[in-house]
Amino acid sequence: xxxxxxGLASLGIPEPSDVAALLPGQARLAAGPVAIIECFQEIPxxxxxxxxxxxxxxxxxxxxxxxxxxxGLCNGCGVCVAxxxxxxxxxxxxxxxxxxxxxxxxxxxxxxxxxxxxxxxVDRHGAVLGPAKVISSRRPRxxxxxxxxxxxxxxxxxxxxxxxxxxxxxxxxxxxxDHA
Amino acid sequence: xxxxxxxxxxxxxxREVEFLFEGRPLRGREGEPIAAALHAAGxxxxxxxxxxxxxxxxxxxxxxxxxxxxVDGTPNVRTCVEPLRPGMVVRIQHGLGESQ
Amino acid sequence: MNLPSIAIIGGGPxxxxxxxxxxxxxxxxxLIDRQHVLGGQLIKQTHRFxxxxxxxxxxxxxxxxxxxxxxxxxxxxxxxxLNSTAIGYYQDDNSLVIEQAGGRLAVIQPAxxxxxxxxxxxxxxxxxxxxxxxxxxxxxxxxxxxxGIRPGERAVMIGAGNIGLIxxxxxxxxxxxxxxxxxxxxxxxxxxxxxxKLARAGVPIMTSHTITAALxxxxxxxxxxxxxxxxxxxxxxxxxxxxCDLVCLAVGLSPLVELAILAxxxxxxxxxxxxxxxxxxxxxxxxxxxxxxxxxxxxxxxASSAMIEGTLAGLAVAxxxxxxxxxxxxxxxxxxxxxxxxxxxxxxxxxxxLAALAATATPASGGERG
Numbered sequence: 001x002x003x004x005x006x007g008l009a010s011l012g013i014p015e016p017s018d019v020a021a022l023l024p025g026q027a028r029l030a031a032g033p034v035a036i037i038e039c040f041q042e043i044p045x046x047x048x049x050x051x052x053x054x055x056x057x058x059x060x061x062x063x064x065x066x067x068x069x070x071x072g073l074c075n076g077c078g079v080c081v082a083x084x085x086x087x088x089x090x091x092x093x094x095x096x097x098x099x100x101x102x103x104x105x106x107x108x109x110x111x112x113x114x115x116x117x118x119x120x121x122v123d124r125h126g127a128v129l130g131p132a133k134v135i136s137s138r139r140p141r142x143x144x145x146x147x148x149x150x151x152x153x154x155x156x157x158x159x160x161x162x163x164x165x166x167x168x169x170x171x172x173x174x175x176x177x178d179h180a
Numbered sequence: 181x182x183x184x185x186x187x188x189x190x191x192x193x194x195r196e197v198e199f200l201f202e203g204r205p206l207r208g209r210e211g212e213p214i215a216a217a218l219h220a221a222g223x224x225x226x227x228x229x230x231x232x233x234x235x236x237x238x239x240x241x242x243x244x245x246x247x248x249x250x251v252d253g254t255p256n257v258r259t260c261v262e263p264l265r266p267g268m269v270v271r272i273q274h275g276l277g278e279s280q
Numbered sequence: 281m282n283l284p285s286i287a288i289i290g291g292g293p294x295x296x297x298x299x300x301x302x303x304x305x306x307x308x309x310x311l312i313d314r315q316h317v318l319g320g321q322l323i324k325q326t327h328r329f330x331x332x333x334x335x336x337x338x339x340x341x342x343x344x345x346x347x348x349x350x351x352x353x354x355x356x357x358x359x360x361x362l363n364s365t366a367i368g369y370y371q372d373d374n375s376l377v378i379e380q381a382g383g384r385l386a387v388i389q390p391a392x393x394x395x396x397x398x399x400x401x402x403x404x405x406x407x408x409x410x411x412x413x414x415x416x417x418x419x420x421x422x423x424x425x426x427x428g429i430r431p432g433e434r435a436v437m438i439g440a441g442n443i444g445l446i447x448x449x450x451x452x453x454x455x456x457x458x459x460x461x462x463x464x465x466x467x468x469x470x471x472x473x474x475x476x477k478l479a480r481a482g483v484p485i486m487t488s489h490t491i492t493a494a495l496x497x498x499x500x501x502x503x504x505x506x507x508x509x510x511x512x513x514x515x516x517x518x519x520x521x522x523x524c525d526l527v528c529l530a531v532g533l534s535p536l537v538e539l540a541i542l543a544x545x546x547x548x549x550x551x552x553x554x555x556x557x558x559x560x561x562x563x564x565x566x567x568x569x570x571x572x573x574x575x576x577x578x579x580x581x582x583a584s585s586a587m588i589e590g591t592l593a594g595l596a597v598a599x600x601x602x603x604x605x606x607x608x609x610x611x612x613x614x615x616x617x618x619x620x621x622x623x624x625x626x627x628x629x630x631x632x633x634l635a636a637l638a639a640t641a642t643p644a645s646g647g648e649r650g
Contacts (some may be wrong), residue, residue, distance in 0.1 A: 010487050012472030013479045041472045042624040044584070045330040046336035063332045064624030083338050085328035086473025109453060110187045126482030144328075144340065145188050163480035181430040187453050188326040188340070191428035216427040224412040224499045234498045236412025240419030242314065243400045243536075246410075260419075263316075 007110065016036050024071035033076025033093040037060070037067050038162075039086065051083035066131050081106050082143035091150075092158050101158035102135060104150040112164060113137050113149050121161040123151045129157045132164060182220050197266035212271055214259040215240070215247050226259060228272040249273050283388055284308035284359055286597055287376060289366045289498045289539060290396035292320015293583045294575025294590035297349040301594025303357040307601060310388070311358050312378060314365040318352070319345030320398055320575075322583065324421040326453070327446055330471075331584035334617055340581065342425075361386075362522030363633050366397075369542040374524055374570075392570050392597045396590055399533035399554060399576035407493035417447040417530035424454045425601055432526030435641075437461040438491050444530030445474035451528075451583075451587055459522050462489045462505055464512060471626070492519065494527050503527055533580045545569050548640040552633025553579030559640060562615065564593035572597060579637070581622075588618045 007015040023162040025032055035056070037048065048067050056073035057080065081089045081104060091104035103121070113119055113134045121132035136150035153161055183191065193209035200206070201223060208217025215226060215237055225234040226247050238246035242261040251257040252269050255277025259270070286302060288295045291313030302309045320494060325341025336344045361378070364386070368377040376393065378386045390553050401416035403409065413432065415423075417439070423429040435456050437448045440463035448458050461478065466488050468475045475485055486505075492514055493504040504522045506514035533554050537547055540558040546567035547556045558566045558573045565572050572593040575586035594616050599607040622630055 008472060010467035011479065011485050012468050012470075012475030014472075014476065036385050038476070039473065041626065042552060043471050043473075043626050044332065044621045044624055045337060046332050047328075050333065051338070062623065063620045083328075085330050085338060086471065088473045109186050110185050110455075122480060122482065125479050148419065165482070183424065183428045183430050183454055186428070189342075189425060189428070193428065212427050216423060216429050219423060219429045219431070226412070229410070234412055235408055235421075236499065237409060237415055237419055238403065239401055239416050240422040241400075260422075261314075280483075 008040055012041075014040060016159070022069075023159075024109075028071045029092070029094045032095045033078075033091050033102070034071050035069060035074050035076060035078075035080055036090050036092055037069055037080070037084075037092065038088045039067055039084075040047065042066060047083055047085065048080045051080045053077060053079055066165055076104075078104055078148050081148055082146040086103055087146075090162060094155060099155060099156045100152045102150050102152045102157055103161045104136070105163060107137075107147040107149040108145065110166060111166070112139060112147055113151075113164065118167055119151060120165040120167060121151060121157060122163040122165055123160045124162050126163065126165075128165065129161055130154065134164075140166065181222075197264065199264060199266065199268040199270060201270045202272060208264045210266065211263045212250065213240075214249065214257075214262050214264050214268065216260075217264045218259070225272065227277075228275065230275045232274075241262070248277065250277060282336050283345075284310045285391035286310065286394070287312060287388060287390035287560070288394040288396060289376075289576065290320065290398055290577070291315070291318040291349075291360070292396060292398050292575060292586065293322055293344070293348065294398075294577070294586040294593070295320070295394070295396035295635075296345075296352060297547045297587045297590030298572075298574055298594035298597075299358045300348065300394060301350055301353070302598055303355050305595070305598035305602070305604070306357070307598050308357045308359070309362065309394075310390070311352070312361045312364045312366055314363065316363055317369060318349040318362070321418070324418070324425045324426050324475075325446075326425055326450060326585070329583060331582070331621060333618050335584035335587055335621070337584075344583070346487075366539055369393075369539055371542075371544050380504070392572070392600070393543065394564075394572045394574060394593045394597065395537075395566075395570050395577050396573075396575045396586075396593075397536040397539060397577045399580055400536050401529065402532045402534055403529055404531050406491050408495060408500075410499050411496050411527075412498065413496065413525055414494050414527045414529065419526040420526070420528050421447055421450060421481075424450060424456075430454055430456060432456055432524070434459055434524045434528040435528055436491070436522055436524045437528045437530060439463060439530035439532070440465075440468040440470055440475065440485055440487070441530060442470035442474060443530070443533075444528070445470040445478060447528060447530060449474065449481075452478075452483070456526070458483045459524050460489075460505075461485045462491055463487045464490045464508055481600045487551065490573070491527065491603055495521070500527055501527055529634050533576060535580060537577060540566060540571070540573060540577070543568060545571055545573075546640075548637055550579070550633045550640075552629045552636060557637060559637060563596035563611065564589055565596060579630070579633055583586075585618060588621070592618070601628070 132151040132153035139147035250271040286309040322345030507518035514597040574589035
């Protein structure tokens with residue numbers, strides 16, 4: 001629908017150009033998994049900085065500051081992904097030579113996707129990008145009920161994919177309930 | 181309908197008890213609000229207005245008056261906060277309600 | 281029974297923090313709440329809270345509520361009356377009337393009163409707005425998150441402020457489809473990250489749209505919606521129907537100020553704060569020297585600000601009873617944290633409201649009595 005491309009200012013949905021401004025360089029992206037913090041609004045919120053075990057997110061001078069990430073210190077561990085109250089952090093991995101990359105997302109729905117499961121990768125507007133395969137799905141107690149799900153998909157879709165939709169229907173879920 | 185599995189919450193409802201709604205036996209969980217038990221049983225129409233319009237919950241916290249029913253003969257009971265007890269007799273309140 | 285002379289009405293984040301602040305200074309208090317459990321709105325908030333570490337950012341609201349109640353219970357200075365509703369206040373003899381289980385009435389005469397009564401959901405008028413299935417968003421939260429009841433199968437959310445966006449997400453978590461979020465304004469009012477979560481889940485957020493009718497015989501079966509023009513009027517020809525069995529209204533909160541009015545506190549109508557609010561100073565004191573107000577009852581904000589306001593009220597009452605040299609520093613530290621929460625662009629409306637409230641007539645010297 002025509003509403004869907006209005007982006008940050010009206011719908012709170014980042015556009016690729018918003019995200020491009022905070023991406024690490026190509027060398028870092030090729031080096032291994034790295035966190036992308038899609039946080040663009042100066043709201044009072046700072047737990048990401050204390051969450052990072054690597055110290056890659058600078059301490060906040062003011063609680064409304066936007067997070068600053070040192071991608072060189074970031075190792076893509078994903079702790080911030082689970083801790084962000086806005087569920088706005090993702091870990092992307094474009095390392096290696098193959099045709100695929102991976103995206104790790106926070107996931108707080110049931111049923112939990114299973115490793116090996118084929119799902120649909122969706123973009124920031126919920127539009128299906130194409131099929132993806134779940135390669136990791138974990139929900140440790142330390143993450144306080146936020147699961148981290150990693151899925152593999154074509155490299156060129158990695159920067160757009162920020163959610164997944166289950167292919168299977170579940171008797172517990174209503175139509176439209178099996179998405180993320 | 182009751183939620184059995186939830187990604188964040190675990191529910192531990194009270195013991196199942198029977199009560200009467202409009203003369204029909206229904207089951208609910210002891211201590212939950214009467215309106216919640218009715219909802220779980222698929223009942224959303226709790227009363228009718230003076231003009232005969234169907235009414236149900238609105239605020240579910242005791243602030244408005246949308247959920248009034250006659251419980252054990254007492255009218256104007258806020259069923260969104262009144263806890264369910266076994267054997268309660270719950271009736272749709274039509275209009276302003278009278279003590280019975 | 282030797283009751284505490286400080287009564288706190290409302291056991292949500294503001295009231296809990298007021299009780300804890302008082303206990304921290306060695307003062308007993310009586311915490312009165314009409315629910316069966318402490319926590320106020322926190323008991324429904326399954327999401328992680330924002331703010332800073334001092335406001336327990338990152339912790340889920342449900343756990344913050346439990347943490348605060350547990351801290352209270354760990355001491356012995358707070359007497360808690362649950363299932364107790366403060367239903368009246370008589371100025372002539374400073375009597376607070378509380379209705380308890382079985383209709384029993386208790387009457388107390390507190391030396392200090394902290395009103396932390398929170399807020400109520402607003403409704404607005406549209407055809408069919410009284411149909412069963414048209415619920416406040418908070419009501420939907422209560423059904424889902426407190427009682428484990430799925431409130432419907434397919435919902436339409438009205439309002440894209442924080443409550444609308446958060447509850448829409450919680451509906452998805454409860455297995456309810458969300459057909460759309462309708463926002464009358466031209467942009468979402470809530471945090472962008474809340475909207476982004478819904479967008480990824482495929483939920484359409486339709487700005488400049490509103491509900492014009494709820495349709496159904498005995499309960500909601502569909503809504504009629506339309507696009508709005510620049511004057512908030514539905515545009516002819518843009519109407520469409522959405523099938524649903526649940527309409528959630530998240531169109532704002534109004535402070536619950538009846539007790540403040542009964543007590544004789546000066547109030548002012550401040551739209552940015554949600555409606556009538558008791559005038560209060562920087563120590564949460566109202567126009568009456570012995571009545572304080574904190575949390576949403578003092579103006580609609582967030583739980584994080586409610587916690588700090590409750591702390592400020594508790595500290596102020598403690599200092600009024602037994603001043604101590606460190607009070608000013610503690611108060612200023614709390615006020616700085618509160619100001620930081622209110623500093624960003626998303627709090628512009630709150631700042632405007634607080635400024636408008638401050639600009640209303642202040643009480644004559646000597647305060648107002650009954």
